[in-house]
Amino acid sequence: MTLLTWNDSRNVGVQAMDDQHGILMDTMNELRLALLRGSGHEQINENLKRLIEYTRMHFQSEEQLLEQQGFPGLLSHRAAHQQLLLQMRETADRAERHEDKEIHSLLYFLGGWYFEHIEEHDRQYGPWLNARGVY
Ligand SMILES: [Fe+2]
Ligand SMILES: [Fe+2]
Numbered sequence: 001m002t003l004l005t006w007n008d009s010r011n012v013g014v015q016a017m018d019d020q021h022g023i024l025m026d027t028m029n030e031l032r033l034a035l036l037r038g039s040g041h042e043q044i045n046e047n048l049k050r051l052i053e054y055t056r057m058h059f060q061s062e063e064q065l066l067e068q069q070g071f072p073g074l075l076s077h078r079a080a081h082q083q084l085l086l087q088m089r090e091t092a093d094r095a096e097r098h099e100d101k102e103i104h105s106l107l108y109f110l111g112g113w114y115f116e117h118i119e120e121h122d123r124q125y126g127p128w129l130n131a132r133g134v135y
Contacts, residue, residue, distance in 0.1 A: 001036060001104075003029045004111055010118050012126035014134060017065070020058045021118060027051045028110055035103065044103060048092050051110075056085060062122070069132060071125050080121055084113055 004025050011018050031047040039047075059081040066074045091109060095102035129135075 001032055001107065003032055004114070010115060010123075012118065012122045014065075014126055014129050017062060017122065020061065021122070024051075024054060024058055024114070027054050028107075028114065032107060035107070045096055048095065048106075052085070052088055052092060055088065059085065065129075065134075066125055069129060069134060071128060073124060077121055077125070080117065084117065087113075 006022065006025060010021065012021070027047075027050060031044070031051055034043055034047050063074065063078050063081065066077060071077075087109065088106075091102060091106040095106050
């Protein structure tokens with residue numbers, strides 16, 4: 001298991017969102033570090049809860065920004081967020097019951113969706129917002 005690292009191709013070009021994406025990555029890395037250190041079940045679940053809560057807050061804040069600006073892709077973007085959050089909660093629930101195996105598949109899933117979602121979805125609104133003076 002490795003820690004997630006940032007790469008400029010993941011910047012969306014809107015400061016507040018780039019900042020939140022950075023914090024989200026740090027939160028995921030905290031969970032990875034806790035696992036690497038062999039932290040207990042309780043600590044891991046605590047990290048997971050924090051990650052889900054922060055993800056929920058980020059999605060909400062991103063959708064609010066897109067809504068304010070009238071971004072045309074808002075509905076499908078919101079649907080992608082809801083789907084991710086649902087998958088995340090379901091996997092976290094399983095992890096809470098069965099521990100290790102599920103936690104590792106959750107981490108695999110998280111690392112994947114995180115960068116995929118930013119690169120495929122979030123980067124679409126960057127230039128669109130920049131063209132309207134939002135940076
Ligand atoms: Fe998003
Ligand atoms: Fe995002």
